[in-house]
Amino acid sequence: MSPLLITVTELANQIKHQPDTLCLVDCRAKLQFPDWGREQYLHGHIPGAQFADLERDLSGPIIAGKTGRHPLPTPAALASFFADIGISPTTQVVAYDDAGGAYACHLWWQLRWLGHDQCRILDGGLPAWVAAGQPLESGPVARQRAPFIGALRAGLTVTADELLQVDGLLQTETKRIVIDARGPARYAGKEEPIDPVAGHIPGALNLPFSGNLTADGHFLPATALRQRFADAGVTGTGSSATGSSENVVAYCGSGVTACHNIFAMALAGLPPAKLYPGSWSEWITDPSRPIARTN
Numbered sequence: 001m002s003p004l005l006i007t008v009t010e011l012a013n014q015i016k017h018q019p020d021t022l023c024l025v026d027c028r029a030k031l032q033f034p035d036w037g038r039e040q041y042l043h044g045h046i047p048g049a050q051f052a053d054l055e056r057d058l059s060g061p062i063i064a065g066k067t068g069r070h071p072l073p074t075p076a077a078l079a080s081f082f083a084d085i086g087i088s089p090t091t092q093v094v095a096y097d098d099a100g101g102a103y104a105c106h107l108w109w110q111l112r113w114l115g116h117d118q119c120r121i122l123d124g125g126l127p128a129w130v131a132a133g134q135p136l137e138s139g140p141v142a143r144q145r146a147p148f149i150g151a152l153r154a155g156l157t158v159t160a161d162e163l164l165q166v167d168g169l170l171q172t173e174t175k176r177i178v179i180d181a182r183g184p185a186r187y188a189g190k191e192e193p194i195d196p197v198a199g200h201i202p203g204a205l206n207l208p209f210s211g212n213l214t215a216d217g218h219f220l221p222a223t224a225l226r227q228r229f230a231d232a233g234v235t236g237t238g239s240s241a242t243g244s245s246e247n248v249v250a251y252c253g254s255g256v257t258a259c260h261n262i263f264a265m266a267l268a269g270l271p272p273a274k275l276y277p278g279s280w281s282e283w284i285t286d287p288s289r290p291i292a293r294t295n
Contacts, residue, residue, distance in 0.1 A: 004108075004267050005219060006094055006120040008132045014092075015048065023086050024049035025095045027103040028126070031069075031194060031253075037103075044136035046096065046129055050085040050143065052107055054256070057081045068282030069194075069254035072110075072157075079114055079150035087116065088146035096122035096129070100217040102209060102257050109259035109275065115151035121263065124218045158249050158274050160283055163201065177233055178204040179273065181252040181261050182280070189293030194253055197284040201251065202292040205232050209252070209260035225268035234270060248273035255279045 006014075014022055026049045029037040034055045041051040052058055059070040060077065073081075087093060093111060095104035101121050111119045122129065130136070163178065180200050185191045187206040192198035200206070211228060212220060219225070234248055248265070250258040255277040262272045283289055 002222065002267055004120060004263065005123045007123055008128050008134060011046075011094060011122060011129075012132075012134055014094075015046075019048065021090070021092050022048075023091045023093045025085065025093060025104075025107055026051045026126075027054070027095050027097045027107050028099070029054040029097070029103045031256075040098075042139060044138050045141075046126070047135060047137045048141055049096075050141055052081075052085070052095075054103060054106070058106065058110060065285050066282075067285070068278040068280070070256055071282075072113075072255070072277045075114060075150055075152045078110060079148055082111070082114070082116070082150070083145055083148035084143055086144050086146045087111075087148045089116070089149050091118065091146065093119040094122055095119060096125045098126045100210065100213045100260075101125060101219070101263065102260055105259040105263040106256045108263055112272075113153055113156055115153055116148075121219075124216065127217060156272075156274060158276050160276070160278060160286070160289065163249065163276060164289065176247050176249060178249045178251065178276075179207045179232065179258075179261055180204045180280075181207065181209040181250060181257045183208050183210070186253070187294075189291075195281050195284060197291065199291040199293045200280070201283060202290050204251070204292075207232055207261060209257045209264075212260060212264040219264065219267060222268050225264050226270065229265060229268060229270060234265070249276050250274070251276040251279040251283075253279055254281045 024046055026041045026045045028040050038051060038053060060073040095107045097103040104121050108119045108121060178201055180187050184206055187200045189199035212225060214220060250261045250273040252258040255275060258275055258279060262275060266272045
C-alpha cells in the first residue's frame with residue numbers, strides 16, 4: 001500500500017495499538033446540503049474521528065462576484081483549525097469520506113499546502129470500513145488542541161490571471177495542461193446543477209475525478225493512474241519536459257474535487273499539479289473571461 005493510502009486493516013490496527021499518534025478526520029459533505037456531513041458524522045463515524053466541515057472549517061468567506069464557492073481559508077485560520085482538532089507536527093492524519101476521497105483529498109491538499117505531509121487517505125473510505133465489520137460511534141468527540149505548526153508552501157496554486165496569460169509562468173517549449181475534474185456533462189456545458197454558467201475553461205481537458213477509482217470506490221493501482229494521466233499528455237517530469245506534471249493545473253467547480261486528481265497524480269508517482277483554488281465558480285464571476293462548450 002502507498003504511504004499516501006491506508007487500508008481498513010492498517011487503520012484498525014493503528015487505532016488499537018497507536019491511537020495517540022493518530023488524528024482521524026471525517027470529511028463527509030454534500031455540496032448542495034451544507035449540514036448533511038455534520039449530521040452524518042454525529043449519527044455514526046469511525047471511533048475517535050474529528051469532523052472537518054467543508055463550508056465552515058475548510059473554506060474562507062465567500063465574496064459575491066469575486067470568489068468561488070469554496071475559497072481557501074487564510075493560512076492562519078486553517079492552521080488554527082488543524083490545531084483545534086489535535087494535529088501536531090508529528091501527528092499522522094487519516095482522512096476519509098464516503099465519496100471515494102472526493103472531500104478527503106481536499107483536506108490532504110490543504111495540509112500539504114501548510115507543510116504537513118503526514119496525511120493518508122482511507123482507501124475505500126467509510127463504506128470499506130463498514131463493509132469490513134468495523135465499529136462506528138455516534139456523537140461528537142472531545143477535542144484536544146495541539147501545537148500545529150504551519151509552513152505555507154508557495155507555488156502550489158495559480159490564479160485566474162495566470163491562467164489567462166498566453167505565455168504565463170511556463171514559457172519556452174513547455175506546455176501547460178489544464179485538467180477539469182468535473183463530470184463530462186458539466187464540462188461540456190450541457191448541464192450545470194450548481195453554478196449559474198455552464199462550460200469549461202478553454203483548452204482544458206476533462207478528467208473526471210471518478211476515473212481515478214475502481215467501481216467500489218478504491219483508488220486504481222499506481223500504474224493504471226500513471227497511464228490515465230499519460231493518456232492526457234502528462235508523460236514526463238522536470239521543468240523542460242513537455243507535458244510535465246509540474247506544468248499541470250487542476251480545477252473543478254470550486255477547488256475541492258480537483259484535489260482528487262492532484263492526489264491521484266502523487267499516488268502515481270508524478271509531481272502534483274498546481275491547484276486553481278477558485279475553479280469554475282470563480283472563473284465565471286468575471287464575464288470577460290472566456291468560456292468554452294462542446295457539442
